Amino acid sequence: MDLTTVWFLLIAVLFTGYFILEGFDFGVGALLPVLGRDDRERRVLINTIGPVWDGNEVWLITAAGALFAAFPEWYATLLSGFYLPFLLILVALIGRGVAFEYRHKRPDARWKQRWDAVITAGSVIPAVGWGIIFANIVRGVPLDANHDYTGGLTDLLNPYALLGGATTAALFLTHGAVFLALKTNGDIRTRAGNLAARITPAALALSAAFLTWTLTQRHTPTAVALAVAAALALTGAFAATLVRREGWAFAGTATAIGLTVATLFAALHPNVLPSTTDPAGTLTVLNAASNPYTLKIMTWVAVIFTPVVLAYQGWTYWVFRRRISVTNIPH
Template sequence: MELTTVWFLLITVLFTGYFILEGFDFGVGMLLPVLGRDDRERRVMINTIGPVWDGNEVWLLTAGGAMFAAFPEWYATLFSGFYLPLLLILIALILRGVAFEYRHKRPEASWKRRWDAAITFGSVVPALLWGVAFANIVRGVPLDANHEYAGGFFNLLNPYALLGGLTTTALFLTHGAVFIALKTTGDIRHRARKLATHTGIAAIVLAGAFLTWTLSIRNTPAAIVLAVVAALALAAGVAAAHAGREGWAFTGTALATGLAVITLFAALFPNVMPSTLDAAGTLTVDNAASTPYTLKIMTWVAVIFTPIVLAYQGWTYWVFRKRIGVTHIPN
């Protein structure tokens, strides 16, 4: 297997891990004003992701770094053409991180409400815009023969991309609700499980429409199989949530999220950014890649450090695996 293909697969894995892990804590943030009836319940919700949310974002940083080093042409075109939506995502993530740190610094209810709103905003914006961005990558964007983006911001707000944004938002809401049900006790657990069933139905409809549209644009046998399995996993996850089996429900929504991302990359390969203007402008794993020597060095680094990072993050989730409830939150 060529190193360009290896690094395409590794970037796929990194974005898959990011969407699975960051997906549920985006969902928790979006549901903060919905499920959190008082400050103690909102603190419970925040505490379910408190030990892990910043570690989840490392997957995005690593994916971006890998893209920059392995496929610099892809990185440059993506970040110049998608500058505004990516900037909005960055601002939202910064605001969200600050809100987690500052919310508890003062006791006033008004102070906490403002930071709660910041957490919600910082969760909704990335959940929506990541779907828009990845849908545009798969659909193709106007690139000229020099691989430079020739469109504007509103070119990115096409119906297919907006459907992609709604799909990721609904999927993360469901994933987050299931995670809250899995990690909490008492009344909030039951309300989260019930809500996951309702948002899950919407996610099934949106995801089904989006994946069908995706396969009508670009399809490979692998992408078709992955899309079907992703849809089945989501349906099974929602059914498990309805039955009160939170562990199986979370497994289903995690698989659905991950397989949906893999489906997009499978439909894209061997392209990394198709051009809708000129076939010569399409970026592929070959014409967007770094030199073979660079890829070889990066591969050795990845082989050494990737297992260490995975082991550390797995240990973190194991340590903070127990359920929490309002009884654990002091007045």
């Protein structure tokens, strides 16, 4: 396996990890006004992700850095052509991070409500936006022979991409509800489990429709197998939710999200950004990659530091593994 393929797989792994980990805290933020009936309950919801949400975003920073270094042509075309969606996601993530830090700075209820609204919006916008972006990456966009994006915003808001946005939003909502059932006690745990049982069928239907449409455009045996496995994992998560096995349900939703992302990358390879207008404009793992020397240095850096990062993040989750409830939140 050549280094261009290795780094394509590593970037796929980084985005998969990001969607699995950030997916549940997007879901928690989006469900804040639904499951948080008062300020104490909303504080419980926020505290379930408080120790880990910023660490989860490191996966995105690492993925973006790896994309820039390993495939600079892909990075340049993607960020220039998808400028507005990326900008909206970035503003939403910044606002969400500020809201987590500022909502408790004043006791005023209206102050907290405003920041809670920012948390919700800052969770919903990326949940939808990432689906739209990755759907367009797989489908392809208008590129000329110089790999420059020649379309507009309306080209990105096509039916397939909008279905992708709805799919990721539904998956993250389900993932977040299951996570809350796993991490809380008392009435919140019960309500989160009931909500997860209600929305999982919708997530399954949207995922099935999106992945089927994906495979009709670009399919390989690997992509088909991954898509079927994703549907089975989400079905298993639904069954586990019904019998209140929150750990198995969370494993199921995490696996379903990971396999969905893997399906998109498997359907995309060896392209990284297809052109829908000029075939000469299509970016592949070969014409978008850095030189072999750069990829070799990056590989050694990844081999040395990746285990350290994984060990540290795993330790963080272990330390904050306990369930919490309103009894842990002072008045």
